[in-house]
Amino acid sequence: MPAAKLDLRNMAPPERHPTIHSAFDELDPGETLRIVNDHEPKPLFYELQAEVDAFDAERYDCRKEEEGKYVADLPKKA
Numbered sequence: 001m002p003a004a005k006l007d008l009r010n011m012a013p014p015e016r017h018p019t020i021h022s023a024f025d026e027l028d029p030g031e032t033l034r035i036v037n038d039h040e041p042k043p044l045f046y047e048l049q050a051e052v053d054a055f056d057a058e059r060y061d062c063r064k065e066e067e068g069k070y071v072a073d074l075p076k077k078a
Contacts, residue, residue, distance in 0.1 A: 002073060003031035009038045009068070017044065020074070024052070030078035032059075037070045048074065 004023050008016045016037075024033050035041065040062060048055040054076050062072040 002034035003027055005034045005036070007036040009036060017047070020044065021052075024048075024055070024074060024076065027076045029054070029076055031076055033074040033076075035072050035074065037072065038068050040064070040070050041072050045072075053077075 004027065006019065006023055008019070011019065020033070020035060027033055045057070045060060045062075049057045056075040056077045059075040060073065062070060064070050
């Protein structure tokens with residue numbers, strides 16, 4: 001169960017990554033941030049993998065639930 005959830009689909013694109021980073025920073029170790037996006041967040045995955053030591057890239061998960069709805073889990077290392 002994710003500790004926090006963000007639906008980014010109605011958020012302006014320039015606001016998305018800063019909002020995600022803030023929410024991720026607030027997680028406790030071992031918790032997961034779930035985001036809902038209108039596209040697969042591969043650029044975000046690569047950004048987190050390269051820049052955020054606490055991001056657990058091995059436990060990252062993303063699935064397309066329907067057209068225009070991607071759900072990604074961004075886990076924080078324990």
